[in-house]
Amino acid sequence: MGARPPTPPLQFISAPALSGAPIADGPLLDAYSEAVASTVEQVQEAVVFIAAHSARARGVQGGTGSGFLFTPDGYVLTNSHVVHGAESVMVTLADGVQTRADLVGEDPDTDLAVLRVGASRVLPHAQLGDSSTLRVGQIAIAIGNPFGYTHTVTAGVVSALGRTLRSMGGRLIHNVIQTDAAMNPGNSGGPLLDSRARVIGVNTAIIPGAQSICFATAIDSAKWVVTQLFAHGRVRRAYLGLVGSTVALPRRVARFLEVEQRSAVRVVEVQPGSPAQQGSLAVGDTIVGIDGVAVTTVDDLQRLLDDSRIGKTCVARVLRGAKVVYLHIVPQESRALP
Numbered sequence: 001m002g003a004r005p006p007t008p009p010l011q012f013i014s015a016p017a018l019s020g021a022p023i024a025d026g027p028l029l030d031a032y033s034e035a036v037a038s039t040v041e042q043v044q045e046a047v048v049f050i051a052a053h054s055a056r057a058r059g060v061q062g063g064t065g066s067g068f069l070f071t072p073d074g075y076v077l078t079n080s081h082v083v084h085g086a087e088s089v090m091v092t093l094a095d096g097v098q099t100r101a102d103l104v105g106e107d108p109d110t111d112l113a114v115l116r117v118g119a120s121r122v123l124p125h126a127q128l129g130d131s132s133t134l135r136v137g138q139i140a141i142a143i144g145n146p147f148g149y150t151h152t153v154t155a156g157v158v159s160a161l162g163r164t165l166r167s168m169g170g171r172l173i174h175n176v177i178q179t180d181a182a183m184n185p186g187n188s189g190g191p192l193l194d195s196r197a198r199v200i201g202v203n204t205a206i207i208p209g210a211q212s213i214c215f216a217t218a219i220d221s222a223k224w225v226v227t228q229l230f231a232h233g234r235v236r237r238a239y240l241g242l243v244g245s246t247v248a249l250p251r252r253v254a255r256f257l258e259v260e261q262r263s264a265v266r267v268v269e270v271q272p273g274s275p276a277q278q279g280s281l282a283v284g285d286t287i288v289g290i291d292g293v294a295v296t297t298v299d300d301l302q303r304l305l306d307d308s309r310i311g312k313t314c315v316a317r318v319l320r321g322a323k324v325v326y327l328h329i330v331p332q333e334s335r336a337l338p
Helices: 025-046 219-232 251-257 298-304
Strands: 047-056 059-069 075-078 088-092 098-107 112-117 139-144 152-166 172-179 191-193 198-206 214-218 242-248 263-270 286-290 314-320 323-329
Touching (some): 025 047, 025 191, 047 075, 059 139, 088 112, 098 219, 112 219, 139 172, 152 242, 172 198, 172 242, 172 298, 198 219, 214 219, 219 298, 263 298
Antiparallel strands (some): 047 059, 075 112, 088 098, 098 112, 139 191, 152 172, 191 198, 198 214, 242 263, 263 286, 286 314, 314 323
16 A cells, blocks of 8 residues: 555635735625615514414413504504414514504415504504515515514525415415525514515515525515405405416517517416316416406416406406417306315
């Protein structure tokens, strides 16, 4: 056996080797820190701690989560799974004041709920943003109460857009935001914010054991749900029975269709026996419009399928291969979680 070759000496990067190089990261880090800190200062007073209680055979059980005020008169947005089935809900405001909350309504299909707390004064509230303009890589800031540690702040980026999650009712939640802003149990229902202190999502779920793979319901979806809950106390939806994804519409295709929209909804799954199947929709079809109204995103399609279309014949404009076809579909009312 021959002699072991000598180990080459380690080479360290010495300080003189770096001297003279401009240090450009300092101002960038300062700008990033300022963006996060400024956002937190503007919104943290609107973030609340939620404790839900329900009577069980062996005593009072309950869970905790987060939420945020989005109106000055005491309306709170949170997750449905935080308050679902609760007999009483207590909300702790940022100043430590505890108050009982009434459930205005909930929508398990998007995992959203609206509460109302009594207010004898104008309450600090968060500004709702626009999730349709989000870009992958932009700053995302989460505020919540993980494991009861109130007003915990984490920051990261928007990791991906257009994700889907399965709701408690089995329905897919579309256009979900993925972020690496770290979240833990108790963050549910808290706001996901952009660098201008606007709410872009409602923190909803994590993948246990993963490294900061977290999800939030897009605020555009939440705004539509809130209007439904205010109007009816629940969300009535027309049901087609398909899974779709938002896809870009090539410019030449848009010219061929004589439309200005830049996107549409591609059908990726059709449920057996559903109105979509009965109306001859097929996997691979691209829905461009419903009843003459442009469908540019999955959110558009969900908004169009409101209670006014339940049981009524709708005309879907569909791109199938190189042809445009018009399909007659009769949506039914979706089944809500009992």
